[in-house]
Structures are given as C-alpha cells and as structure tokens.
Amino acid sequence: MKRPGRDEDPDRLYTVTGGRSRSNSDAFDLVTLVVSESQPTPGMQSEHASILRICSSPTAVVEIASDLNLPVSIVRILLGDLHAAGRITARHPRTTATAADRLPDPEILKQVLVGLRNL
Amino acid sequence: MDSATSDLTGTRPPLHSTAANGLKIVIVGGFGVGKTTMVRSVSDIRPLNTEETMTRAGEGVDDTTNVESKTTTTIAFDFGRISLNDTTVLYLFGAPGQERFWFLWDRLFTGTLGAVVLVDTRRLVDSWYAIDRLEQHGMPFIVARNDFGGPHYSAEEVREALDLSEDVPLIECDARSRESSKEVLITLVNHLYRLSSSARENAP
Ligand SMILES: Nc1nc2c(ncn2[C@@H]2O[C@H](COP(=O)(O)OP(=O)(O)OP(=O)(O)O)[C@@H](O)[C@H]2O)c(=O)[nH]1
Numbered sequence A: 001m002k003r004p005g006r007d008e009d010p011d012r013l014y015t016v017t018g019g020r021s022r023s024n025s026d027a028f029d030l031v032t033l034v035v036s037e038s039q040p041t042p043g044m045q046s047e048h049a050s051i052l053r054i055c056s057s058p059t060a061v062v063e064i065a066s067d068l069n070l071p072v073s074i075v076r077i078l079l080g081d082l083h084a085a086g087r088i089t090a091r092h093p094r095t096t097a098t099a100a101d102r103l104p105d106p107e108i109l110k111q112v113l114v115g116l117r118n119l
Numbered sequence B: 001m002d003s004a005t006s007d008l009t010g011t012r013p014p015l016h017s018t019a020a021n022g023l024k025i026v027i028v029g030g031f032g033v034g035k036t037t038m039v040r041s042v043s044d045i046r047p048l049n050t051e052e053t054m055t056r057a058g059e060g061v062d063d064t065t066n067v068e069s070k071t072t073t074t075i076a077f078d079f080g081r082i083s084l085n086d087t088t089v090l091y092l093f094g095a096p097g098q099e100r101f102w103f104l105w106d107r108l109f110t111g112t113l114g115a116v117v118l119v120d121t122r123r124l125v126d127s128w129y130a131i132d133r134l135e136q137h138g139m140p141f142i143v144a145r146n147d148f149g150g151p152h153y154s155a156e157e158v159r160e161a162l163d164l165s166e167d168v169p170l171i172e173c174d175a176r177s178r179e180s181s182k183e184v185l186i187t188l189v190n191h192l193y194r195l196s197s198s199a200r201e202n203a204p
C-alpha cells in the first residue's frame, strides 16, 4: 500500500492548478472512467502528461488521484483542462434508469449480483 | 504497459478497454473496525488510498488579522475495485464515519448504490452517527457485525442498541474472509434490489 502521508503544501496545489480552486468539472464523478485520446506532448504540464499516460486504459478519477498523490478536487480541475482540449474522454457512471429515480436501476443491480456471485 | 506508466500505477492491472460504467459502494465504520480489511478481501487490486480536502469559512473572525478564519478539512479514504464484467466495475470505498467525513459525502459519494455499516459489538456507539447520517441522506444500507471475539449479543440486542428498523438487514461477518465479505456485498445488493423493484411496482 502507498504511504498515506501526503504533500499538503497549498503552494504546490496552487501551482498545479494555475491558481484555480474551484472547478465546473463536477461532471467528473469519483468513478468516472477516463480514457486518453492523445499522447503527452513535449512541454505539457507534467500532471497533464501523467494523466494521459495513466489513462491509456480506462481509469477512474479516484485511481488517478491516488496515483498522482493529489486530492480529488485538484484532479477534477486537471481533468477539466484535458477534457476541454479534447485530450481525454469520460465514461460517466450510469446507475439509474431515469434521472428522476432515487434508487439504482434493478437491471444494473442484477448485473452486480451476477458479477459478485461469480467472484 | 510502458515503464513510465507503471511507475505511476504500480502493479495495478489495467481495466478492460470496454470498461464504461463505474459503480460505488461505501463501507463506513469506526476506527479499526475492519473497513480496509474488507476492501482488501474482495478487491481485484491492492487497496489504494487517496484524500479530499475542503476549505470552509470558519465560524469566527481571526482577531489578529481581522480576516475570516478558514478551516481545511482533509478526509482520507481507501478503495479497491472489482471488475464485474467487461463493462462494469464496482469500486468499494472504506470511509471513516466520523463527523467531518459527512461534509464531503455529497461531493464524493453522490450516486453510491448503497452502504455497509461495519460495526464492532464492543463499540456499537461508534456507528450511531454514521447510521443517523445515512438515514438523513436516504442512502440504503445494511449493518454487518465483524466478530472480534467480544461478548456475544443476539441480533435483537444489536438491533435494539442501534435502533435499527426491521427492514435493515443485519448480518455477521469476518472481514478477513473473502467469502464472508462477498456475502456482505451480496446481502447489500439483494436489499437494494428489493427496494428498487418494489419502488417501481408502487410507482404511479
Ligand atoms: N478478529 C477479527 N479481526 C479483524 C477482523 N477484520 C479486521 N480485523 C483486524 O482488525 C484490525 C483493523 O482492521 P482494519 O481493516 O485496518 O480496520 P479499518 O476500519 O480500516 O481501520 P482504520 O482505517 O484505521 O479506521 C486489523 O488488525 C485486522 O486484521 C475480523 O473480522 N475479525
């Protein structure tokens, strides 16, 4: 397991995000699966390049945060940048049949049950 | 995987290229109750950890600087994952149920299928707060009691102590066992399935 101690230096976080603390990227759920659509390019911010490498196969937002040792909210900002530039695509979770449903779709729950029983 | 990538991802196997739907289940409970152990027992990967921080405006104003004080809350949590099929991946989160955690619930755990409240019968009080909050959030849950070899209490006694409603499943488990932890998850998902299908039948 990784060392739980983190670099919590606010200056580092400030630098990583170019000073932005809020994102309009709430669209990125903890378990949204991110896939890169391009290779890192020279001169690219290193966190962006790392994300593109990690997401060469689908990777959840929370896994990216863990790999980069950054808080989830910072990673959401970085993902927002890459998404706006068309460098990643996002596969968002689908749990309910319609947006109004409060409980998960029984069909999805059935899939989960089958998967768990086969473990 | 090239070495630059494995430096970042360790030995974690990549997901299937068709993986498209990530689902969440949260295991909450007091300190040392076995959350990480349960995640590890059923996960395809070694548990990873990460954190989220939140800055809130404080109650008062700092006397010396006359600036409104801010408090930063940091919550660490760990997680594992189970690939259920080529498209669906279940993520399991082990999260501390203490008060400050719940400030981040909406931001982190909106869309969670359901929760497992892991309890140690020697310290049932530790789980009261988590149960309250899950009820407030309308988040369906089950209670799993991990056997640490304390005095034996009947299910009725545990229900009473937790003021658990009849329709919340309560089961015994050993978080160190894969089979037992799997059974806990199946019990939760069966419970969710019942709730969800009866909500449909009763829908107008
Ligand atoms: N006897 C017994 N011991 C257990 C069981 N589950 C976990 N343990 C042990 O209890 C200790 C704490 O387990 P963890 O999984 O680290 O608990 P946790 O809830 O993640 O703890 P924190 O993250 O520190 O709050 C470990 O030494 C486990 O081996 C169980 O079912 N029975």
Ligand SMILES: [Mg+2]
Pocket: B035, B036, B037, B078, B094
């Ligand atoms: Mg733990």
